[in-house]
Amino acid sequence: xxxxxxxxEIPGDDLDALxxxxxxxxxxxxxxxxxxxxxxxxxxxxxDKNAVGGGLFKKATSDQTIINYFKVDDVKxxxxxxxxxxxxxxxxRSAIPGxxxxxxxxxxxxxxxGLWQGDTEAD
Numbered sequence: 001x002x003x004x005x006x007x008x009e010i011p012g013d014d015l016d017a018l019x020x021x022x023x024x025x026x027x028x029x030x031x032x033x034x035x036x037x038x039x040x041x042x043x044x045x046x047x048d049k050n051a052v053g054g055g056l057f058k059k060a061t062s063d064q065t066i067i068n069y070f071k072v073d074d075v076k077x078x079x080x081x082x083x084x085x086x087x088x089x090x091x092x093r094s095a096i097p098g099x100x101x102x103x104x105x106x107x108x109x110x111x112x113x114g115l116w117q118g119d120t121e122a123d
Contacts, residue, residue: 003070003078006116008043008054011064015041018056030056067104069114075101078115082107095122 012018019030019041029044039058045051072078075093082105083089090112091104100118107113 003072003115005052005068006071007052007069007114009067009069009114010043010054010056011059011066012056013059015039015056015058022056065112067112067114069102069116072115072117075103075115075117079103079105097123 010018010022022028022043023030026045030041031044032038032041037057041056043054043056045053079089079093086108088106089103090106093101093103095101098120100116100120100122102117103115105113105115
């Protein structure tokens with residue numbers, strides 16, 4: 001089976017406005033995440049624990065767009081496949097302590113996507 005969508009992030013300048021928008025339009029629950037930055041909020045799309053969730057974050061650049069994260073077994077290995085198939089690494093593999101590893105990549109058309117490898121021993 002292929003890599004499945006497991007998380008998404010929506011960038012914006014006004015997180016309060018985005019919170020209000022997605023709460024009203026999509027009926028998502030949006031709230032702060034204590035272990036993350038102040039400029040990051042989590043999104044619960046459903047009460048179903050298996051539902052894909054996401055986050056809102058403060059834009060770093062004006063051209064940032066929604067980022068979809070895909071669950072993989074080995075971020076390092078998939079980075080190699082990205083590079084050998086015409087893509088590039090935008091943000092190298094990094095750890096989120098106690099949770100796992102992620103990297104941001106771009107496909108040959110320049111679309112940014114994330115890779116996620118869960119690992120409770122990540123540091």
